[in-house]
Amino acid sequence: MPTRPDDHDHAALEAFFDAARRTTPVASEDMLARVLADAETVRTAAQARRTRPVRPARLRDLLGGWPSMAGLAAATLAGLWIGAGLPEAVPGLNEAAYLVDITPEMAFGLAGGDD
Amino acid sequence: MPFDATDDLPDEALLARFADGDAAAARVLTLRLAPRVMAHAWRLLGNRAEAEDVTQDAMLRLWKQAPDWRDGEAKVTTWLYRVVANLCIDRQRRARGGTVTLDAIPEPADGRASMTEAMQERARADALQAALNDLPARQRQAVVLRHIDGLSNPEIAAIMEITVEAVESLTSRGKRALSAALAGRKEELGYADET
Numbered sequence: 001m002p003t004r005p006d007d008h009d010h011a012a013l014e015a016f017f018d019a020a021r022r023t024t025p026v027a028s029e030d031m032l033a034r035v036l037a038d039a040e041t042v043r044t045a046a047q048a049r050r051t052r053p054v055r056p057a058r059l060r061d062l063l064g065g066w067p068s069m070a071g072l073a074a075a076t077l078a079g080l081w082i083g084a085g086l087p088e089a090v091p092g093l094n095e096a097a098y099l100v101d102i103t104p105e106m107a108f109g110l111a112g113g114d115d
Numbered sequence: 116m117p118f119d120a121t122d123d124l125p126d127e128a129l130l131a132r133f134a135d136g137d138a139a140a141a142r143v144l145t146l147r148l149a150p151r152v153m154a155h156a157w158r159l160l161g162n163r164a165e166a167e168d169v170t171q172d173a174m175l176r177l178w179k180q181a182p183d184w185r186d187g188e189a190k191v192t193t194w195l196y197r198v199v200a201n202l203c204i205d206r207q208r209r210a211r212g213g214t215v216t217l218d219a220i221p222e223p224a225d226g227r228a229s230m231t232e233a234m235q236e237r238a239r240a241d242a243l244q245a246a247l248n249d250l251p252a253r254q255r256q257a258v259v260l261r262h263i264d265g266l267s268n269p270e271i272a273a274i275m276e277i278t279v280e281a282v283e284s285l286t287s288r289g290k291r292a293l294s295a296a297l298a299g300r301k302e303e304l305g306y307a308d309e310t
Contacts, residue, residue, distance in 0.1 A: 010290055010294070012294065012297075012301065013262075013290055013293055013294055013297070015239065016239050016240070016242065016243040016293075016297060017243070017262045017263060019236045019237075019239035019240040019243065020158075020239075020240045020243050020244070020263050021263055021265075022236060022240070023236060023237060023240040024154045024263075025153065025154055025157050025163060025166075026150070027149055027150040027153045027154075027167075027170070028167065031149065031153065031167045031170060031171065032145060032146070032149055032150075034171050035145050035149050035170065035171055035174045035175075036141065036142060036145050038171065038174065038175045038178060039133070039138075039141035039144075039145065039174070039178050040138065040141070042175070042178040042179055042181075043133065043136060043138060043141065043178070046134075046136070046182065047136055
């Protein structure tokens, strides 16, 4: 069977490829050591990140993040405000207004009181 | 034996172990992959020192990629070959004149009759590398992957992110160019044309 010129050339080339495969350059010990050293650097850095102690930001996350923290702060402030009562210095307010019914005859019970 | 079992694990499994903190996995991967990566980079660049730098760079990227490596996607070797090719292209672009300084390839010795087989083989390999250095980058990459690294066309297509047909076209053109470049040297290298 006649061979095409391409086939012949490619077969001839194979001897060169064979020679190249048999003379593959060898990796130096120095290069291998550098690659291993890099691996160790990456590995220990990752390990350090995994064992880091809990930071305040992490604590915030554990408590439910900023919305929860904001709610907690608001509730705390409201509690303080309620506990302290309205200050007497607030203009226009009479302390007595909080102690006396405005129209006693119209008082009504909250639960099944007399009409 | 645990040590032997680690040696037999596929690359992807070793990489997962490395991501979990296993130093032994890194050693196995280094010894298995780094020489292959270096040889490939050398074929693409024609410069040993540059090839070693590319190898260190490629392997460092692999170590950093380990925690995010997704099983079932590209093989580690496919990914590495791709990274090496890109790093080699970057080096060549940054080099003055767009060409990395090639390692000096010795002229073939005179006196073919006295050449030992080993010397002849060395001379052929050197001649091939000199011819490879002159190929366009993508043709060189395809020819090296196919005929020196021994990968299949589908594997090469995955690395180069092209179709199998495109791989065949690149290797065909690359080999025609190599044949032409080496045609005049076959006799001196101890390979005579058969008539």
